[in-house]
Amino acid sequence: MLTVYMSDPARQTAGNLGQDTADLQNRFIQEHMRRVFLIIYRIVGNVADAQDLTQEAFIKVLQRSEQLKDPEKAAHWLSRIASNTAIDFLRRHGRVNFTEIDSLVEPLVSDHEYNPEQSLLRRERAERLEDGLRLLTVKERTALILRDVEDVPAEEVARQMNCSMATVRSHIANARIKFRRYLERKKA
Amino acid sequence: MKHPSVEKLALYDGGELSWLDHLILRRHVTGCAQCQAEVEMFRGAAVAVREETEEIPAGVQWDRLAAEMRANIRVGIAASDAISAYGKPNDAGPVQGMPWRMAVLTFGLVLMVTVGYWLNAVKKSEQIAAMRPPDPVVAEASERGVGMSDGSKELVLQSPKTNVRAAIVTVSTVGSAGARYVDEDTGQITVNNVYVE
Numbered sequence: 182m183l184t185v186y187m188s189d190p191a192r193q194t195a196g197n198l199g200q201d202t203a204d205l206q207n208r209f210i211q212e213h214m215r216r217v218f219l220i221i222y223r224i225v226g227n228v229a230d231a232q233d234l235t236q237e238a239f240i241k242v243l244q245r246s247e248q249l250k251d252p253e254k255a256a257h258w259l260s261r262i263a264s265n266t267a268i269d270f271l272r273r274h275g276r277v278n279f280t281e282i283d284s285l286v287e288p289l290v291s292d293h294e295y296n297p298e299q300s301l302l303r304r305e306r307a308e309r310l311e312d313g314l315r316l317l318t319v320k321e322r323t324a325l326i327l328r329d330v331e332d333v334p335a336e337e338v339a340r341q342m343n344c345s346m347a348t349v350r351s352h353i354a355n356a357r358i359k360f361r362r363y364l365e366r367k368k369a
Numbered sequence: 370m371k372h373p374s375v376e377k378l379a380l381y382d383g384g385e386l387s388w389l390d391h392l393i394l395r396r397h398v399t400g401c402a403q404c405q406a407e408v409e410m411f412r413g414a415a416v417a418v419r420e421e422t423e424e425i426p427a428g429v430q431w432d433r434l435a436a437e438m439r440a441n442i443r444v445g446i447a448a449s450d451a452i453s454a455y456g457k458p459n460d461a462g463p464v465q466g467m468p469w470r471m472a473v474l475t476f477g478l479v480l481m482v483t484v485g486y487w488l489n490a491v492k493k494s495e496q497i498a499a500m501r502p503p504d505p506v507v508a509e510a511s512e513r514g515v516g517m518s519d520g521s522k523e524l525v526l527q528s529p530k531t532n533v534r535a536a537i538v539t540v541s542t543v544g545s546a547g548a549r550y551v552d553e554d555t556g557q558i559t560v561n562n563v564y565v566e
Contacts (some may be wrong), residue, residue: 210442214435215425223422228429236438240445307427310418328383330422335385342434350385354376357383361414 205249210239213256217263223326224267234270238263264327264341271319287348313363317356324349325356373397378407382415400523422544447537448558451549454537508563509544517546526561 217238222231241262242248248255314322323342327333333341339349373394379387397405403556404511509519515538516525528550537549547562 206446207439214438215431217440218434219422219425224424228426230436232434232438236441238463239438239442240449243442243446244449259495289482303422305427306421307424310421310424311426313418325418326422328419329384350380351376353385354379354381357379357411358375358413359381360418364414364417365410 195324202246202249206243206246206323209243209249209252209255210241213259214239217259220260220263220326221267223330224264224319224323225312226322230270231267234266235263238266241266260333261329261341264323264331264333268323268342271323286307309367313360316359316363318352321352321356321359324352325360328353328359372401375407378404379411382408382412444560446562447547447549451537451551451558451560452547508539508540508546510548515548515563516532517544517563524563526563 195297203263214235218231218235221234222228225231225234236260242255242259248258281288314325317325324338327338327341328335335349336346340355341344342349342352344352377394378398381391381398384391386394400409467471507519509515511566514525514527516523518524526548526549537547539545539547545562545564547560550559551557551559552559
């Protein structure tokens with residue numbers, strides 16, 4: 182039986198050997214969770230799937246904790262895993278499901294968290310983006326998010342999406358044209 | 370004047386065109402107000418996408434969602450550690466061909482170190498017992514369960530089955546103890562953690 186006396190925190194046990202790794206993992210999760218969730222959410226289009234896939238992406242990366250020694254590389258690797266996980270998910274399910282947040286079984290909604298004005302503004306902006314992204318095909322949306330939001334080079338986008346550079350260029354161009362026209366219509 | 374296609378204009382600012390196409394387009398765009406306006410509109414749309422994708426979806430309570438995801442990730446990693454630790458051979462292979470003199474020497478050394486360690490440990494435990502404050506809160510973990518006690522009261526989370534032994538047992542000085550079990554029959558993973566506050 183291993184025992185730790187709380188009155189003397191300086192004492193170390195064999196159970197503490199993984200503490201540094203755990204701290205490193207917690208910091209890594211804290212730093213990148215929002216970004217990763219948003220990448221995945223913008224690709225798959227609904228909160229529940231984005232939550233599951235975000236968890237999956239982090240677990241995949243943190244299973245190989247030696248990767249965390251180089252934080253920059255690990256962050257880059259995490260982005261790749263995140264977008265690949267989302268793309269694989271859409272490929273497996275062959276669908277794009279834009280579940281409305283209000284229709285989630287247990288909505289993660291807080292009506293009183295923000296002031297009404299700020300909340301309305303955020304809702305309008307998010308809805309405008311989501312409506313615009315909804316006009317794009319899965320491939321166009323994925324290419325647009327990776328290239329224009331995540332700033333992934335076009336060659337890397339092609340690799341991740343498993344298609345040629347010409348195809349990726351076409352997806353990116355179509356996505357930008359559709360989105361721009363959508364914004365113009367909104368303004369008009 | 371012949372204008373470039375809208376697809377090329379959409380790719381112009383993002384740098385996805387070949388250098389030759391880019392050069393040709395740049396020459397045209399510099400002298401054409403209409404195409405310049407087109408490029409400007411694509412630039413504005415790209416900024417809008419970037420800005421708006423930084424927003425958490427409307428209505429999502431991020432703090433709560435993030436806390437839930439963090440907890441699930443920790444359980445996932447714990448389960449993955451338990452699976453990889455399960456079935457890992459504990460003993461190294463048998464030592465072959467060790468000469469008897471070496472065996473006697475090794476035995477002597479081991480005996481000497483053990484006796485020395487035991488004498489030292491007895492002395493230290495007497496010192497610790499003298500210094501220890503009355504009834505400290507302790508977190509404990511073994512292959513059979515995790516728990517904590519303060520001398521008079523005790524809380525123990527036992528192994529889910531009597532024949533299941535923990536694949537991983539951890540104790541930390543910040544006041545937590547954990548045991549992870551893998552059920553050989555069902556493959557079910559149980560993670561028990563206790564935290565002293």
